[in-house]
Amino acid sequence: MKLHKNVLHKVGSAILLLFLISCATLEKKIRIIEDFNENWNFKLGDYPNAIHSDLNTSDWRILQLPHDWSIEAAFNKENPTKQAQAFLPAGMGWYRKTFTLPENWATKTVSIEFDGVFKNSEVFINGHSLGIRPNGYISFGYELSQYLNFGKENVIAVKVDNDAQPNSRWYTGSGIYRNVRLVASEKLHVAKWGTFVTTPEVSAAKASVHFEVTIENKNEVPKEFKLKTSILDANNQEVANVVTTEKIGANTNSTKIHNLVVNQPKLWDTENPNLYKIVTTIYENSKTVDNYETPLGIRSFNFDAEKGFSLNGVPTKILGVCLHHDNGALGAVANKAAIKRKLTILKEMGTNAIRMAHNPASLEMMQLCDEMGFIVQDEFTDVWKKKKVTNDYHKDWDAWHKQDLEDFIKRDRNYPSVMMWSIGNEIREQFDSTGIAITRELAQIVKSLDTTRPVTSALTENVIAKNFIYQSGALDLLGFNYKHEDYKDFPTRFKGQKILASESVSALETRGHYDFPSDGIKAWPPKYGAGFDGNADWTVSAYDQVQSYWGTTHEANWKTIKKQDFMAGTFIWTGFDYLGEPDPYPYPARSSYFGIVDLAGLPKDVYYMYQSEWTTKPVLHIFPHWNWTSGQEVDVWAYYNNADQVELFLNGKSLGVKSKQNDDLHISWRVKFEPGIIKAISRKKGVVVLEKVIHTAGAASKIALIADKTTIKNDTYDLVYVTVSITDADGNLVPNANDLIQFEVTGGGKLVGVDNGYQAGLDSFKANSCKVYNGKCIAIIQSNGKKEKIQLKASTGNGINAATIEVGVQ
Numbered sequence: 001m002k003l004h005k006n007v008l009h010k011v012g013s014a015i016l017l018l019f020l021i022s023c024a025t026l027e028k029k030i031r032i033i034e035d036f037n038e039n040w041n042f043k044l045g046d047y048p049n050a051i052h053s054d055l056n057t058s059d060w061r062i063l064q065l066p067h068d069w070s071i072e073a074a075f076n077k078e079n080p081t082k083q084a085q086a087f088l089p090a091g092m093g094w095y096r097k098t099f100t101l102p103e104n105w106a107t108k109t110v111s112i113e114f115d116g117v118f119k120n121s122e123v124f125i126n127g128h129s130l131g132i133r134p135n136g137y138i139s140f141g142y143e144l145s146q147y148l149n150f151g152k153e154n155v156i157a158v159k160v161d162n163d164a165q166p167n168s169r170w171y172t173g174s175g176i177y178r179n180v181r182l183v184a185s186e187k188l189h190v191a192k193w194g195t196f197v198t199t200p201e202v203s204a205a206k207a208s209v210h211f212e213v214t215i216e217n218k219n220e221v222p223k224e225f226k227l228k229t230s231i232l233d234a235n236n237q238e239v240a241n242v243v244t245t246e247k248i249g250a251n252t253n254s255t256k257i258h259n260l261v262v263n264q265p266k267l268w269d270t271e272n273p274n275l276y277k278i279v280t281t282i283y284e285n286s287k288t289v290d291n292y293e294t295p296l297g298i299r300s301f302n303f304d305a306e307k308g309f310s311l312n313g314v315p316t317k318i319l320g321v322c323l324h325h326d327n328g329a330l331g332a333v334a335n336k337a338a339i340k341r342k343l344t345i346l347k348e349m350g351t352n353a354i355r356m357a358h359n360p361a362s363l364e365m366m367q368l369c370d371e372m373g374f375i376v377q378d379e380f381t382d383v384w385k386k387k388k389v390t391n392d393y394h395k396d397w398d399a400w401h402k403q404d405l406e407d408f409i410k411r412d413r414n415y416p417s418v419m420m421w422s423i424g425n426e427i428r429e430q431f432d433s434t435g436i437a438i439t440r441e442l443a444q445i446v447k448s449l450d451t452t453r454p455v456t457s458a459l460t461e462n463v464i465a466k467n468f469i470y471q472s473g474a475l476d477l478l479g480f481n482y483k484h485e486d487y488k489d490f491p492t493r494f495k496g497q498k499i500l501a502s503e504s505v506s507a508l509e510t511r512g513h514y515d516f517p518s519d520g521i522k523a524w525p526p527k528y529g530a531g532f533d534g535n536a537d538w539t540v541s542a543y544d545q546v547q548s549y550w551g552t553t554h555e556a557n558w559k560t561i562k563k564q565d566f567m568a569g570t571f572i573w574t575g576f577d578y579l580g581e582p583d584p585y586p587y588p589a590r591s592s593y594f595g596i597v598d599l600a601g602l603p604k605d606v607y608y609m610y611q612s613e614w615t616t617k618p619v620l621h622i623f624p625h626w627n628w629t630s631g632q633e634v635d636v637w638a639y640y641n642n643a644d645q646v647e648l649f650l651n652g653k654s655l656g657v658k659s660k661q662n663d664d665l666h667i668s669w670r671v672k673f674e675p676g677i678i679k680a681i682s683r684k685k686g687v688v689v690l691e692k693v694i695h696t697a698g699a700a701s702k703i704a705l706i707a708d709k710t711t712i713k714n715d716t717y718d719l720v721y722v723t724v725s726i727t728d729a730d731g732n733l734v735p736n737a738n739d740l741i742q743f744e745v746t747g748g749g750k751l752v753g754v755d756n757g758y759q760a761g762l763d764s765f766k767a768n769s770c771k772v773y774n775g776k777c778i779a780i781i782q783s784n785g786k787k788e789k790i791q792l793k794a795s796t797g798n799g800i801n802a803a804t805i806e807v808g809v810q
């Protein structure tokens with residue numbers, strides 16, 4: 001057949017265009033995503049007039065988001081948040097920002113995105129209400145375009161109403177505590193959370209990638225466009241692409257599907273969290289009109305009723321911890337550097353999984369779990385229709401649960417780290433028949449958006465006849481909280497079911513505090529068994545010895561789980577201490593005792609039990625410190641691995657060789673104290689593996705400062721955490737020092753928080769000073785945007801030598 005020259009020309013251009021499109025992987029970004037955190041005005045209280053442009057805001061604070069006003073305030077026993085929320089105030093507040101957009105944005109679709117506002121937000125643009133959002137953990141956004149003045153001033157105002165208390169069982173924070181962005185795209189674009197990637201087949205040779213993308217056409221006319229899906233590896237090299245020609249009607253949405261193959265994929269796992277990304281590009285004629293990125297991790301996983309969990313075919317125990325969302329002294333403020341530090345400390349311990357207790361986490365947390373290799377149990381809520389506290393989510397359930405759950409799944413379903421959807425924690429409806437219908441409804445919503453992860457729920461009731469969530473038959477994976485002694489019956493009781501210990505332990509400890517004797521388990525409250533009556537200074541011994549009546553010790557839980565192959569793994573309550581829920585004590589206790597690591601990020605001793613079991617690196621950790629009264633009986637514990645015995649020496653004299661028997665997780669010696677040097681040596685087949693020495697500390701003499709990084713980014717967000725210790729003249733930690741340290745920061749940073757991890761401390765996290773607790777505290781410095789080195793000076797003014805540390809700037 002003879003083709004007309006013109007047709008040939010058109011075909012030629014189309015081929016050329018396709019060629020150019022398929023080569024263009026790293027072109028200019030068309031979609032504009034702007035950090036919108038700067039220059040907000042804020043005022044505590046209720047100011048309905050703030051929606052108008054002519055408001056005088058001269059007495060409003062100017063601040064940079066993310067912001068939590070509760071953490072800035074004083075602890076007060078009378079605050080209606082009560083103990084569960086650390087006695088910090090809540091109330092109402094307004095945020096307001098004036099901004100101008102370029103005139104040539106008038107043709108664009110402009111939206112604002114909030115990652116989380118606690119809670120009951122209402123957003124106004126130039127006097128128009130865009131909507132309300134009761135749920136404080138949900139990410140949401142609004143299109144602004146139709147209300148904007150381009151080339152002129154606009155006012156956005158956000159009302160935040162966290163007044164109705166109590167509304168949570170843990171500290172929530174108040175305000176716009178997560179990031180805000182402005183997004184501008186052309187009228188033909190990828191819809192919000194409009195992509196969904198799955199990897200139906202994964203092997204070492206190849207992975208099939210199934211990609212769904214919803215395109216939104218806000219034009220008044222239909223459009224024809226080219227749609228390109230590129231998969232880029234970690235070096236931004238394209239490893240696969242598909243280009244198709246598509247059509248879309250006026251003012252409508254349409255979902256398109258692309259299937260791709262990645263040969264010899266680099267799989268994502270917890271040791272090597274290899275990531276790819278998908279770049280979606282929309283071309284109208286030959287012009288790029290949108291580009292949109294979706295994370296991609298190629299992995300397969302499986303829960304098995306007998307063999308537990310496997311990742312990429314490799315049996316893998318889930319070694320997890322539960323985390324609440326607060327960042328200690330920073331409150332609820334979502335900060336990537338703070339979260340990264342937290343996850344780094346947990347990774348070092350051997351943790352490979354995080355349970356987001358009990359609500360959608362920040363984007364930064366999700367991204368870091370992808371980047372650092374954590375398996376995630378993503379959790380929707382702590383409450384359905386039946387309340388736990390007076391003003392909690394049950395009040396919003398009927399009106400909002402469907403949309404909240406859908407938005408939660410859509411936001412998080414592309415993160416490869418997410419491997420379970422939990423529809424609720426210890427939900428009251430498990431105890432009555434209404435639980436059946438709700439479980440089915442929620443599971444169906446999840447399944448309508450993602451069938452690649454199991455639906456689970458963290459249950460407390462393990463008697464089938466009493467558990468209606470289980471009876472719904474809608475769970476793919478059973479999560480059980482506590483009662484580890486019952487697990488042995490589960491394979492027969494829940495025959496053929498996949499099972500996980502969704503929450504375990506809830507033991508209590510204070511860093512650096514030791515009560516003797518260390519043997520024997522104590523329960524809190526004391527009416528349950530050999531009771532723990534509490535200490536006058538609101539401490540709990542750091543020997544793994546005191547447990548809540550519903551929980552167990554760290555050791556007892558792990559001894560059980562490690563032997564049960566059917567059990568996919570465990571999530572310890574909790575990785576870090578968190579604000580609120582300071583069981584077992586009343587005021588002034590204001591933060592929890594459950595963490596393996598304290599609120600300041602300083603590990604308690606049991607951290608090393610996990611490290612010795614959950615990692616293969618050599619561990620030898622002995623405790624307590626060595627400053628006691630002569631003649632006093634002191635229990636010395638050692639956690640160790642990679643060795644067959646440990647020998648303990650006091651002032652050069654051997655106190656004997658010991659090794660773990662049967663399923664022991666530690667060894668111990670009862671020693672009559674004499675000052676000097678306590679030393680442990682671990683050996684394997686007679687060869688020394690590690691040696692640990694603790695000296696009796698002399699008088700406090702110096703301040704030691706250790707920064708967690710040597711340079712900081714000058715981006716106004718990055719943080720450096722400085723650990724402050726009081727030592728004697730030889731550098732030994734003075735374990736009972738409680739001196740007040742004054743901080744002074746100069747150069748490119750500012751002090752944004754201090755903490756010593758003491759659960760009953762009532763000094764402000766925002767002070768310029770901090771008392772060391774059991775010898776230690778931390779200072780958190782944030783970049784102030786100046787490209788200057790930062791100096792932190794720490795002094796006591798009581799004869800102890802001051803110290804200064806310098807941090808570089810990038």
Ligand code: GAL
Nearest residue numbers: 425426481503506548573581
């Ligand atoms: C659990 C609950 C957690 C926390 C914990 C304290 O039952 O799920 O949110 O309250 O107890 O031990």
